Amino acid sequence: xxxxxxxxxxxxxxxxxxxxxxxxxxxxxxxxxxxxxxxxxxxxxxxxxxxxxxxxxxxxxxxxxxxxxxxxxxxxxxxxxxxxxxxxxxxxxxxxxxxxxxxxxxxxxxxxxxxxxxxxxxxxxxxxxxxxxxxxxxxxxxxxxxxxxxxxxxxxxxxxxxxxxxxxxxxxxxxxxxxxxxxxxxxxxxxxxxxxxxxxxxxxxxxx
Numbered sequence: 001x002x003x004x005x006x007x008x009x010x011x012x013x014x015x016x017x018x019x020x021x022x023x024x025x026x027x028x029x030x031x032x033x034x035x036x037x038x039x040x041x042x043x044x045x046x047x048x049x050x051x052x053x054x055x056x057x058x059x060x061x062x063x064x065x066x067x068x069x070x071x072x073x074x075x076x077x078x079x080x081x082x083x084x085x086x087x088x089x090x091x092x093x094x095x096x097x098x099x100x101x102x103x104x105x106x107x108x109x110x111x112x113x114x115x116x117x118x119x120x121x122x123x124x125x126x127x128x129x130x131x132x133x134x135x136x137x138x139x140x141x142x143x144x145x146x147x148x149x150x151x152x153x154x155x156x157x158x159x160x161x162x163x164x165x166x167x168x169x170x171x172x173x174x175x176x177x178x179x180x181x182x183x184x185x186x187x188x189x190x191x192x193x194x195x196x197x198x199x200x201x202x203x204x205x206x207x208x
Contacts, residue, residue, distance in 0.1 A: 037068050044079040046111040055112050076111040076121055080175055083125060085133060087182055090141035092149055099182045100137055104129065104164065105175040113171035124172055136163040137179070153181065 040063050041047045047059040050072045059073070066073060083106070087099035106129060108114045108121055118124040140159045141149065149156055161177035168174050 037065055039064055039066060039073050041075060044077055045075050046078050046108075048074045048076060048112050048115045050074070055116060058112055074115055074120070076108055076114055078108050078111060080105050080107050081121070081125075082106075083129065085137075088134060088137050090138045092144055092146045093142055094145045096146040098141065098146075098149065100141065100160075100179055101182050102133060102137060102160070102164075102177065102179045104133055104177050106168070107173050107175060108171060109173040110171035117171065128170065128172060129168060132167040133164055136160060136167050139163065149181070156181075 039047065041059055041061050043061045045061065047064070048055060049057045049059055049066065051067070051070055056071075064073075082103060084101070084103045086101040088102055089097060089099055091097055108124070114121060114124050118127055137160055140156070140163050143159075144152070144156055157179045160179045164177045165174045
């Protein structure tokens with residue numbers, strides 16, 4: 001009987017320990033909830049706000065409140081970004097190779113669409129900008145023969161810029177495109193195109 005009374009006397013401290021642990025746990029949950037209710041958007045960013053996975057709006061620079069455990073925020077920069085492609089190999093209309101360097105400056109004009117379609121800005125670069133730039137360069141350069149590509153560099157660069165800008169639409173805005181030929185194509189001479197080298201022509205002329 002005495003042992004039973006002693007065991008009962010030990011119960012209140014154990015109970016108090018569980019109560020204390022529970023209060024600490026609830027305090028941590030409350031603290032995390034309060035800390036997770038606020039977020040800051042920096043200058044040059046936009047925050048895409050989601051509620052249970054669905055986009056419900058955007059937030060500009062400043063301090064903002066969100067519903068904890070329900071709303072999530074994904075930040076996307078709207079500042080100008082630059083991507084440089086070098087070397088890009090392309091072939092002229094007369095099948096002469098050349099290496100080009102292309103620099104593309106762009107920005108996210110619709111952050112919500114960037115998130116919904118590509119997940120983030122890097123996804124837009126890999127899936128939208130990169131393939132359109134490479135395709136545009138090869139298509140335009142393929143419309144020039146080697147001689148024209150050398151003689152009309154400014155026109156070639158302008159055509160490449162126009163083609164890339166027109167090809168990239170949607171939530172990404174192209175600010176500028178600059179290109180230059182780092183390795184120029186070698187013009188095919190009339191002598192070699194006729195099946196005889198310049199040396200062959202000179203030797204045959206000397207015989208006459």
